[in-house]
Each structure stands twice: as C-alpha cells, then as structure tokens.
Amino acid sequence: MKNTTVETAIGALVILIAAGFFLFAYSTSGAGTASGGYTLKAEFDNVAGVNTGTDVRLAGIKVGTVVSQTLNPDNYQAVVTMTIDPKLKLTDDTTAKITSEGLLGSNFVALDPGGSETLLADGGEIVNTQGAVDIWSLISRAMFEGKGSGGDKPAENTAPQTPAPETQPQ
Structure with missing residues (x-):
C-alpha cells in the first residue's frame, strides 16, 4: 500500500510540473494577445510570406x-486585416511594411507610428504601406545587372596606353 501512495504522489507531481510548463509556454508565446484587440486593415501590393497568424510588430515587439x-x-491589392493590442493606440499616419527577420527568416508586418494626433x-x-520585397529577384538583378552593358570597357575619355619606346644599350 505504501508504494501505491508514493507512485500516486509522484504522478501528481509530474502532472503539475507539466501543466506549469504548458502555462508558462502559453503565456510567453503571446498566443492570447490577438483576442480582445481592435482591428485595422492595410492594402499591400505584395504579401508574400504573410499568412493568417503572422506577427504584427512595433519596434520588434x-x-x-x-x-x-x-x-x-x-x-x-491584398487587403490584410490585423488585430492590434488594445493598449496600443496608433495614429492615422502609421506606416505598415512587410519585412523579414533576416535573409532566410520569416516575414512579419512591421508598424512605424507617425507623428499625427x-x-x-x-x-x-x-494607408501608408510597403509590400514584401522578393530578395531573390534583388540578388539576381545585382548579380546580372552589369552583363551586356559594357562594364568591362575602359572609359572613353582615357587615352590609349602605348608601350614605352625601347632603348638600345650602348
């Protein structure tokens, strides 16, 4: 009988610890912040990489x-509807742009508040928006931009270089 009580107590402790980890993960993930906020819309020409559930950030938060x-x-144009934290009050000249966390990072909507009252x-x-930038097209444009444009030719205003005359030893 004594072993069953110890096993039951250890099982209950494991369940409590697991529940504590779950609550901690839920509270730090921000999963509950979307509900209860106010709704804003923005139109973008390109929303590549943005889906339902994508973060909306201000100053990285x-x-x-x-x-x-x-x-x-x-x-x-793509109309994106966002739910914003009710404690945050944005002005009508706020800018929204789609950006990424890095070269291979996921996209998010970045807000930049304006100075309006x-x-x-x-x-x-x-109304002030900037769509997603296709990084791969920018890279390919930078790599192949100079091709065929005569980038290897010398400038036209430089005089051609002639070899110096050879002198005969005496």
Missing part, C-alpha cells in the same frame, strides 16, 4: 496578429 487576407478586386479607430485603415 509583437503587438498584434494577422487575422485574414483578401484580394481587393478593384485594384488587385489623429488616432486610428477600430476598423480603420493604414
């Missing part, structure tokens, strides 16, 4: 989440 994406049929209301729209 997560302040919201992308909750949906749709296509505006009038101008063929007019605040964006729930359901408002961020």
Whole structure:
C-alpha cells in the first residue's frame, strides 16, 4: 500500500510540473494577445510570406496578429486585416511594411507610428504601406545587372596606353 501512495504522489507531481510548463509556454508565446484587440486593415501590393497568424510588430515587439487576407478586386491589392493590442493606440499616419527577420527568416508586418494626433479607430485603415520585397529577384538583378552593358570597357575619355619606346644599350 505504501508504494501505491508514493507512485500516486509522484504522478501528481509530474502532472503539475507539466501543466506549469504548458502555462508558462502559453503565456510567453503571446498566443492570447490577438483576442480582445481592435482591428485595422492595410492594402499591400505584395504579401508574400504573410499568412493568417503572422506577427504584427512595433519596434520588434509583437503587438498584434494577422487575422485574414483578401484580394481587393478593384485594384488587385491584398487587403490584410490585423488585430492590434488594445493598449496600443496608433495614429492615422502609421506606416505598415512587410519585412523579414533576416535573409532566410520569416516575414512579419512591421508598424512605424507617425507623428499625427489623429488616432486610428477600430476598423480603420493604414494607408501608408510597403509590400514584401522578393530578395531573390534583388540578388539576381545585382548579380546580372552589369552583363551586356559594357562594364568591362575602359572609359572613353582615357587615352590609349602605348608601350614605352625601347632603348638600345650602348
């Protein structure tokens, strides 16, 4: 009987520790911050790498989440709907741009607040936007930009170099 009590106590302790780890992971992940915030929309020409659940950050800190994406049929721009932390008040001249965590990092929406005094209301729209940049097309353009443009030719205003006359030893 004594062994069963010890095993039960150890099992209960393991379950409590596992529950503690779960609560810690949930609270530090920011999984619960998206609900209860206010909604903002922004239109981008390119949202490559942005999906539902993508982080919205201000100064590198997560302040919201992308909750949906749709296509505006009038101008063929991607409309991104975001939920923002209710404690954060953004102005109407805030800029939203899609950027990445590095060369191979995931994309996120970066917010840069402006200096206006007019605040964006729930359901408002961020009009200053910059879409995702395709890093691979930039790299290929930089690698092959000089090809065929005469980059190896000398400048036209330089005089051709002629060899110095040879002198005969006497």
